[in-house]
Amino acid sequence: MDAFSVFYMRQTISQVPDELLDAAAIDAAGTLRTFWSVVVPVIRPGLAALAVLTFFNIYNDLVWPIVAVNDPARQTVSVLLAGLATNVTGGSTSSGFDLWGQLMAACTIATIPTVIIFLLVQRHFIKGLLAGSVK
Known part of the structure:
Protein backbone atom coordinates (compact mmCIF):
# COMPACT_ATOMS: atom_id res chain seq x y z
CA MET A 1 0.00 0.00 0.00
CA ARG A 44 -17.94 3.31 -0.17
CA PRO A 45 -17.52 5.94 -2.96
CA GLY A 46 -14.00 6.62 -1.71
CA LEU A 47 -13.24 2.91 -1.64
CA ALA A 48 -14.53 2.57 -5.20
CA ALA A 49 -12.39 5.48 -6.40
CA LEU A 50 -9.33 4.05 -4.68
CA ALA A 51 -10.00 0.63 -6.17
CA VAL A 52 -10.18 2.07 -9.68
CA LEU A 53 -7.05 4.17 -9.21
CA THR A 54 -5.13 1.22 -7.77
CA PHE A 55 -6.26 -1.04 -10.60
CA PHE A 56 -5.14 1.53 -13.20
CA ASN A 57 -1.80 1.94 -11.43
CA ILE A 58 -1.13 -1.79 -11.40
CA TYR A 59 -2.55 -2.42 -14.88
CA ASN A 60 -0.41 0.32 -16.45
CA ASP A 61 2.79 -0.55 -14.59
CA LEU A 62 5.66 -0.94 -17.02
CA VAL A 63 8.97 -0.88 -15.15
CA TRP A 64 8.43 -3.65 -12.60
CA PRO A 65 7.11 -6.23 -15.09
CA ILE A 66 10.08 -5.53 -17.38
CA VAL A 67 12.47 -6.15 -14.49
CA ALA A 68 10.68 -9.10 -12.89
CA VAL A 69 9.33 -11.11 -15.83
CA ASN A 70 11.89 -12.84 -18.01
CA ASP A 71 9.56 -15.17 -19.92
CA PRO A 72 8.07 -13.52 -23.04
CA ALA A 73 4.96 -15.70 -22.71
CA ARG A 74 4.16 -14.14 -19.30
CA GLN A 75 4.57 -10.46 -20.16
CA THR A 76 1.92 -7.99 -19.11
CA VAL A 77 -0.20 -5.99 -21.54
CA SER A 78 1.81 -2.81 -20.97
CA VAL A 79 5.08 -4.56 -21.80
CA LEU A 80 3.59 -6.14 -24.92
CA LEU A 81 2.22 -2.79 -26.10
CA ALA A 82 5.57 -1.11 -25.45
CA GLY A 83 7.32 -3.83 -27.47
CA LEU A 84 4.83 -3.50 -30.29
CA ALA A 85 5.22 0.29 -30.28
CA THR A 86 9.00 -0.15 -30.44
CA ASN A 87 8.57 -2.41 -33.46
CA VAL A 88 6.40 0.21 -35.16
CA THR A 89 8.68 3.17 -34.50
CA GLY A 90 12.00 1.28 -34.49
CA GLY A 91 11.37 -0.40 -37.80
CA SER A 92 12.24 -3.98 -36.89
CA THR A 93 10.24 -5.00 -39.94
CA SER A 94 10.89 -3.87 -43.47
CA SER A 95 7.78 -1.67 -43.53
CA GLY A 96 6.70 -0.28 -40.18
CA PHE A 97 3.39 0.94 -41.60
CA ASP A 98 1.76 -2.48 -41.52
CA LEU A 99 2.07 -2.65 -37.70
CA TRP A 100 0.09 0.53 -36.96
CA GLY A 101 -3.21 -1.28 -37.33
CA GLN A 102 -2.05 -4.03 -34.99
CA LEU A 103 -0.87 -1.47 -32.44
CA MET A 104 -4.17 0.41 -32.50
CA ALA A 105 -6.16 -2.83 -32.23
CA ALA A 106 -4.02 -3.98 -29.30
CA CYS A 107 -4.47 -0.63 -27.53
CA THR A 108 -8.23 -0.83 -28.04
CA ILE A 109 -8.36 -4.34 -26.61
CA ALA A 110 -6.11 -3.29 -23.71
CA THR A 111 -8.63 -0.64 -22.65
CA ILE A 112 -11.49 -3.13 -22.30
CA PRO A 113 -10.62 -4.27 -18.73
CA THR A 114 -10.39 -0.66 -17.52
CA VAL A 115 -13.79 0.15 -19.01
CA ILE A 116 -15.30 -2.95 -17.39
CA ILE A 117 -13.85 -2.06 -13.97
CA PHE A 118 -15.18 1.48 -14.27
CA LEU A 119 -18.64 0.26 -15.27
CA LEU A 120 -18.71 -2.10 -12.29
CA VAL A 121 -18.01 0.68 -9.76
CA GLN A 122 -19.81 3.49 -11.59
CA ARG A 123 -22.85 3.41 -9.31
CA HIS A 124 -20.62 4.03 -6.29
CA PHE A 125 -19.22 7.15 -7.98
CA ILE A 126 -22.72 8.43 -8.68
CA LYS A 127 -23.73 7.86 -5.03
CA GLY A 128 -20.62 9.74 -3.91
CA LEU A 129 -21.33 12.67 -6.22
CA LEU A 130 -24.95 12.93 -5.11
CA ALA A 131 -24.31 12.32 -1.40
CA GLY A 132 -24.38 15.98 -0.38
CA SER A 133 -26.84 17.24 -2.97
CA VAL A 134 -30.13 16.33 -1.28
CA LYS A 135 -31.06 17.17 2.29
Missing part, protein backbone atom coordinates in the same frame (compact mmCIF):
# COMPACT_ATOMS: atom_id res chain seq x y z
CA ASP A 2 1.51 3.29 -1.02
CA ALA A 3 1.39 6.61 0.80
CA PHE A 4 -1.29 8.00 -1.51
CA SER A 5 -3.71 5.19 -0.61
CA VAL A 6 -3.18 5.68 3.11
CA PHE A 7 -3.57 9.46 2.89
CA TYR A 8 -6.61 9.21 0.62
CA MET A 9 -8.45 6.77 2.89
CA ARG A 10 -7.49 8.75 5.99
CA GLN A 11 -9.02 11.87 4.47
CA THR A 12 -12.11 9.96 3.35
CA ILE A 13 -12.67 8.39 6.78
CA SER A 14 -12.07 11.71 8.56
CA GLN A 15 -15.04 13.18 6.67
CA VAL A 16 -17.48 10.73 8.28
CA PRO A 17 -19.79 12.85 10.46
CA ASP A 18 -19.23 12.48 14.20
CA GLU A 19 -23.00 12.40 14.68
CA LEU A 20 -23.15 9.00 12.96
CA LEU A 21 -20.45 7.63 15.23
CA ASP A 22 -22.19 9.05 18.30
CA ALA A 23 -25.49 7.52 17.21
CA ALA A 24 -23.80 4.14 16.84
CA ALA A 25 -22.29 4.49 20.32
CA ILE A 26 -25.70 5.35 21.78
CA ASP A 27 -27.11 2.22 20.11
CA ALA A 28 -24.39 0.23 21.94
CA ALA A 29 -22.56 -0.77 18.76
CA GLY A 30 -19.00 -1.91 19.28
CA THR A 31 -16.00 -0.64 17.36
CA LEU A 32 -16.11 -3.31 14.69
CA ARG A 33 -19.89 -3.03 14.30
CA THR A 34 -19.62 0.77 14.02
CA PHE A 35 -16.92 0.50 11.39
CA TRP A 36 -18.71 -2.17 9.35
CA SER A 37 -22.28 -0.83 9.62
CA VAL A 38 -21.72 2.93 9.73
CA VAL A 39 -18.31 3.92 8.37
CA VAL A 40 -17.95 1.50 5.43
CA PRO A 41 -21.28 2.46 3.77
CA VAL A 42 -20.38 6.14 4.07
CA ILE A 43 -16.89 5.74 2.58
Whole structure:
Protein backbone atom coordinates (compact mmCIF):
# COMPACT_ATOMS: atom_id res chain seq x y z
CA MET A 1 0.00 0.00 0.00
CA ASP A 2 1.51 3.29 -1.02
CA ALA A 3 1.39 6.61 0.80
CA PHE A 4 -1.29 8.00 -1.51
CA SER A 5 -3.71 5.19 -0.61
CA VAL A 6 -3.18 5.68 3.11
CA PHE A 7 -3.57 9.46 2.89
CA TYR A 8 -6.61 9.21 0.62
CA MET A 9 -8.45 6.77 2.89
CA ARG A 10 -7.49 8.75 5.99
CA GLN A 11 -9.02 11.87 4.47
CA THR A 12 -12.11 9.96 3.35
CA ILE A 13 -12.67 8.39 6.78
CA SER A 14 -12.07 11.71 8.56
CA GLN A 15 -15.04 13.18 6.67
CA VAL A 16 -17.48 10.73 8.28
CA PRO A 17 -19.79 12.85 10.46
CA ASP A 18 -19.23 12.48 14.20
CA GLU A 19 -23.00 12.40 14.68
CA LEU A 20 -23.15 9.00 12.96
CA LEU A 21 -20.45 7.63 15.23
CA ASP A 22 -22.19 9.05 18.30
CA ALA A 23 -25.49 7.52 17.21
CA ALA A 24 -23.80 4.14 16.84
CA ALA A 25 -22.29 4.49 20.32
CA ILE A 26 -25.70 5.35 21.78
CA ASP A 27 -27.11 2.22 20.11
CA ALA A 28 -24.39 0.23 21.94
CA ALA A 29 -22.56 -0.77 18.76
CA GLY A 30 -19.00 -1.91 19.28
CA THR A 31 -16.00 -0.64 17.36
CA LEU A 32 -16.11 -3.31 14.69
CA ARG A 33 -19.89 -3.03 14.30
CA THR A 34 -19.62 0.77 14.02
CA PHE A 35 -16.92 0.50 11.39
CA TRP A 36 -18.71 -2.17 9.35
CA SER A 37 -22.28 -0.83 9.62
CA VAL A 38 -21.72 2.93 9.73
CA VAL A 39 -18.31 3.92 8.37
CA VAL A 40 -17.95 1.50 5.43
CA PRO A 41 -21.28 2.46 3.77
CA VAL A 42 -20.38 6.14 4.07
CA ILE A 43 -16.89 5.74 2.58
CA ARG A 44 -17.94 3.31 -0.17
CA PRO A 45 -17.52 5.94 -2.96
CA GLY A 46 -14.00 6.62 -1.71
CA LEU A 47 -13.24 2.91 -1.64
CA ALA A 48 -14.53 2.57 -5.20
CA ALA A 49 -12.39 5.48 -6.40
CA LEU A 50 -9.33 4.05 -4.68
CA ALA A 51 -10.00 0.63 -6.17
CA VAL A 52 -10.18 2.07 -9.68
CA LEU A 53 -7.05 4.17 -9.21
CA THR A 54 -5.13 1.22 -7.77
CA PHE A 55 -6.26 -1.04 -10.60
CA PHE A 56 -5.14 1.53 -13.20
CA ASN A 57 -1.80 1.94 -11.43
CA ILE A 58 -1.13 -1.79 -11.40
CA TYR A 59 -2.55 -2.42 -14.88
CA ASN A 60 -0.41 0.32 -16.45
CA ASP A 61 2.79 -0.55 -14.59
CA LEU A 62 5.66 -0.94 -17.02
CA VAL A 63 8.97 -0.88 -15.15
CA TRP A 64 8.43 -3.65 -12.60
CA PRO A 65 7.11 -6.23 -15.09
CA ILE A 66 10.08 -5.53 -17.38
CA VAL A 67 12.47 -6.15 -14.49
CA ALA A 68 10.68 -9.10 -12.89
CA VAL A 69 9.33 -11.11 -15.83
CA ASN A 70 11.89 -12.84 -18.01
CA ASP A 71 9.56 -15.17 -19.92
CA PRO A 72 8.07 -13.52 -23.04
CA ALA A 73 4.96 -15.70 -22.71
CA ARG A 74 4.16 -14.14 -19.30
CA GLN A 75 4.57 -10.46 -20.16
CA THR A 76 1.92 -7.99 -19.11
CA VAL A 77 -0.20 -5.99 -21.54
CA SER A 78 1.81 -2.81 -20.97
CA VAL A 79 5.08 -4.56 -21.80
CA LEU A 80 3.59 -6.14 -24.92
CA LEU A 81 2.22 -2.79 -26.10
CA ALA A 82 5.57 -1.11 -25.45
CA GLY A 83 7.32 -3.83 -27.47
CA LEU A 84 4.83 -3.50 -30.29
CA ALA A 85 5.22 0.29 -30.28
CA THR A 86 9.00 -0.15 -30.44
CA ASN A 87 8.57 -2.41 -33.46
CA VAL A 88 6.40 0.21 -35.16
CA THR A 89 8.68 3.17 -34.50
CA GLY A 90 12.00 1.28 -34.49
CA GLY A 91 11.37 -0.40 -37.80
CA SER A 92 12.24 -3.98 -36.89
CA THR A 93 10.24 -5.00 -39.94
CA SER A 94 10.89 -3.87 -43.47
CA SER A 95 7.78 -1.67 -43.53
CA GLY A 96 6.70 -0.28 -40.18
CA PHE A 97 3.39 0.94 -41.60
CA ASP A 98 1.76 -2.48 -41.52
CA LEU A 99 2.07 -2.65 -37.70
CA TRP A 100 0.09 0.53 -36.96
CA GLY A 101 -3.21 -1.28 -37.33
CA GLN A 102 -2.05 -4.03 -34.99
CA LEU A 103 -0.87 -1.47 -32.44
CA MET A 104 -4.17 0.41 -32.50
CA ALA A 105 -6.16 -2.83 -32.23
CA ALA A 106 -4.02 -3.98 -29.30
CA CYS A 107 -4.47 -0.63 -27.53
CA THR A 108 -8.23 -0.83 -28.04
CA ILE A 109 -8.36 -4.34 -26.61
CA ALA A 110 -6.11 -3.29 -23.71
CA THR A 111 -8.63 -0.64 -22.65
CA ILE A 112 -11.49 -3.13 -22.30
CA PRO A 113 -10.62 -4.27 -18.73
CA THR A 114 -10.39 -0.66 -17.52
CA VAL A 115 -13.79 0.15 -19.01
CA ILE A 116 -15.30 -2.95 -17.39
CA ILE A 117 -13.85 -2.06 -13.97
CA PHE A 118 -15.18 1.48 -14.27
CA LEU A 119 -18.64 0.26 -15.27
CA LEU A 120 -18.71 -2.10 -12.29
CA VAL A 121 -18.01 0.68 -9.76
CA GLN A 122 -19.81 3.49 -11.59
CA ARG A 123 -22.85 3.41 -9.31
CA HIS A 124 -20.62 4.03 -6.29
CA PHE A 125 -19.22 7.15 -7.98
CA ILE A 126 -22.72 8.43 -8.68
CA LYS A 127 -23.73 7.86 -5.03
CA GLY A 128 -20.62 9.74 -3.91
CA LEU A 129 -21.33 12.67 -6.22
CA LEU A 130 -24.95 12.93 -5.11
CA ALA A 131 -24.31 12.32 -1.40
CA GLY A 132 -24.38 15.98 -0.38
CA SER A 133 -26.84 17.24 -2.97
CA VAL A 134 -30.13 16.33 -1.28
CA LYS A 135 -31.06 17.17 2.29
